[in-house]
Amino acid sequence: MSAAHQIDVERVICRFADISDPGARGFTIGTGDWPLRGFVVRVREQVRGYVNHCPHAGHSLDLEPHSFLTHDGALILCRSHGALFDKLSGYCIAGPCTGRSLLPIAVELEAGFVMLADAVDVSALARSVGALI
Numbered sequence: 001m002s003a004a005h006q007i008d009v010e011r012v013i014c015r016f017a018d019i020s021d022p023g024a025r026g027f028t029i030g031t032g033d034w035p036l037r038g039f040v041v042r043v044r045e046q047v048r049g050y051v052n053h054c055p056h057a058g059h060s061l062d063l064e065p066h067s068f069l070t071h072d073g074a075l076i077l078c079r080s081h082g083a084l085f086d087k088l089s090g091y092c093i094a095g096p097c098t099g100r101s102l103l104p105i106a107v108e109l110e111a112g113f114v115m116l117a118d119a120v121d122v123s124a125l126a127r128s129v130g131a132l133i
């Protein structure tokens with residue numbers, strides 16, 4: 001059986017090749033009132049995942065789909081009030097929530113796909129974000 005046949009399709013976020021370098025991509029997984037809304041960001045051959053929820057005022061970071069980075073692609077940008085975050089750590093380095101961090105989502109690369117890590121409990125994570133709103 002090939003690796004592609006062993007992939008848990010419910011945990012697939014996107015193909016790694018679908019994320020430009022630098023680039024980011026939003027996703028929604030789950031159903032109901034609180035699906036998990038997140039995004040993945042590529043840093044060369046690595047990828048990181050975060051909940052799409054700004055620690056400042058709780059807004060989604062992107063005002064347009066998949067628009068999570070600064071113009072030069074160097075940092076994550078919250079388009080509501082301009083907070084800037086490091087791509088690898090999610091740490092806010094400037095803006096109204098300096099010193100706070102994006103909520104990470106464990107992701108992994110498998111057979112060319114960006115996947116939610118097995119340990120991620122989608123429902124629990126989505127509910128925890130809902131409780132912050």
Ligand code: FES
Nearest residue numbers: 054056057078081
């Ligand atoms: S909600 Fe992100 S900077 Fe204000």
